[in-house]
Amino acid sequence: MLLPDSLANNVRWPTIRLSLQAASLAHYAVEAAEPVATVQSREIYVQALKLHRRFIRENMGSAMFPSSIALTAVVSNVILAFFEAVRCSHVDAYGFHVSAAAEILEIIGPEQCRSGLLNQLFFTLRSQMAFVSFIRHTPFKLATEEWAQVLFSDQTAKPMSERVMDSIIVLLQILSTCDTAESFDVQDVRISVFHIHSQLEELWTAYSGSGTSFDQALISVAAPDSPINQNPVTILTTVYFNCASLILSHLSAAYMDDHLADITSIASCASILSGIEYLEKKSIGCAYMRMMLPLVLIGLQSPEVGQRRFAREKLQTWRAQRWMSGLCTVSLHHLDNYVKLARDDSMED
Template sequence: MTEQARHGSRKRRGEPIVKRPAPALVIWSYQTPIPRISQQAVVTQAFYNRFLLYFTSEGDGKDIQNKASWLHRLPQLSVDGTNDALTLAVQATASSYCASETHDPALHRHARNLYGQALRQHGRLLARVKAAVCAVTIHMISTSVLFSIFEAMQATTAQAYCLHIIGAAKMFEVTDPRQCAEGVLCQLFFHLRTQMAFLTLSEQRTNINVKKILHDSLDYEDLPIFQRLTTQFTLLADAYNSAAQMTDGYGNIATESFMTVEEHIAFKTEIDALWKECNEKGEATWYDEAAHRRDFRDIFTALLVAYFSAAHILLALTTPRFARPSSDHLDHYKRILEAAEHMQTRQIGCAYMRIAAPLLLVALHATHVEQRNAAVANFEAWKKSTMRGMSELALHTINRRKQQPEWLTPVAKQGLTGMASDGVVS
């Protein structure tokens, strides 16, 4: 075989097979970790979505005259880096709400810890305001409002809820109109007035210069119907409290504790005029025969109607001794319960707490026991849910009033009996 043939044969045989080790498994490492979702962020978002979402109720902007809502401004205010107390207050109130919803003791403790931190931070800021180092801001007012909501849920002490409501309102007295932020403070003060009305019926003194706040701090030219109505309600509630407190051991009451006939007529004239103005914007309420229920123009109007009925109840409760009984034969207790049901069935979160004052009157004075029980049932349900602090104050007021001697005059009783008729509202 020639050399050339031997070379070709070697080429065709190929290389011998040699076993080599398998290549090592290469694991690539990524510098960017997978982001973890913050539990606090989830809790806060749930609070916004399920509770504060309804801080603005359908229809309120037309009366309050705000262009922006607190709900939309609060997330920005709480993270703009100018007020740590507000950031902590949002986290504390959100945690409190979710803890009440889930009955989670650990989350309750966490909420209270955050609340304590927020209180300390807020206290330092208020000390600076008192020393004239800085002015009251929308952040500070928002913090106090959140504290009041926290206490309405948790009730860390008997008076904390009341103090935060009054504290927030006091800040309004000294705040600059430029802090209003397109009417956000107008909306906050509307909420506060509903809570102040509840406190007044619970015999908690507020002593807030409402007129100064409305005209100076909020710079209103045309006052909202609700604000004007709440002023009448508060004055009547003060007269009601005075009457209840001026009894002797036998249930007798001093004549001077009731308002004069002229004062009574003036109140009724103003309330009737406000009702007429309210209906000029469209029928406020009507009875739906097909559905067999009362309906309302919108959620805000349902609340407004409840306060009109509450004002009429207070008018009857404070009727002068020698006045003729009211000719109003509408069942205002029933009307309040209908408004409460209308709001409750729509699950409107924190807006529902604003009807506490009218419901308290139903629980205390409704002629039919079924109506009183229905109102008390609302507060009992709150106590088991997200409004424990607020409901405890209401139930305490109801129990305390039951122990007081009967103080209604025969004329007032006659007026209340007239209200208990089943007249259909036109």
């Protein structure tokens, strides 16, 4: 993401510059295992945070504010979120920054996010907003039909990974409603699940160019007979397909009496884990951030204890190796909370 000089070098409000310094130094501290840089990055982060809060208070108190102000606020929040992804200061801080940035984008509106830097920011935030909303059980932002119509600024159609992400976001919203709402219409859930499954079937057929159905496609992406050529983009896309399938299976088992759902779920999780192994071996840096949601989904929804354990161990390994250790900490925290709540519920029963 290229930042305009007017943003990065704003003299009056150097919030972006300070945020960049904090995040860059934190990243360096992790890579070099440099404790002095770690301390310095935290000090700069605190300065950036204070200045950012003051900036918001003094410039965004009214309903109307210049687009340059909104852009500065969004960029600052995104960079502060990256700091938290690298080195967690508090388990809620990453989600706070992502949600704040998404909230400002919602004020700006989808029409303004169809090109330029705002378009890049939207696609940077969208999948992470889904992750944050899912683990925190908070309302989904950037998730309406209007936002789903936003394309990459230089393309006439979304990449397949983003089209599948559209379905994942809708499924996560359904899942969140089922988990948290006091009441909901089961028939609506069944209709939605059937509709989304049909959509994904069509997408998979178009993507794979093969005669295999979406359900039959839940094979390891490393399998010799996989219809998909293996490269980071196709692996990521296939992982997303399997994330969607995992959520569908979870909902089908709960609300559609699908007795084969567990088999499908295990196959989906195996494919996701295989894809993660591929991306890890190829040292695809962005994969560590993008794979947080898939790993948390496996940790929560796989019917197989071994897969749930493997997902947790993968997060623990990444944290120990300092790969997006902040996000790993956040993910593990919420997995632990889920286990604790489930244990408390079983004791009450």
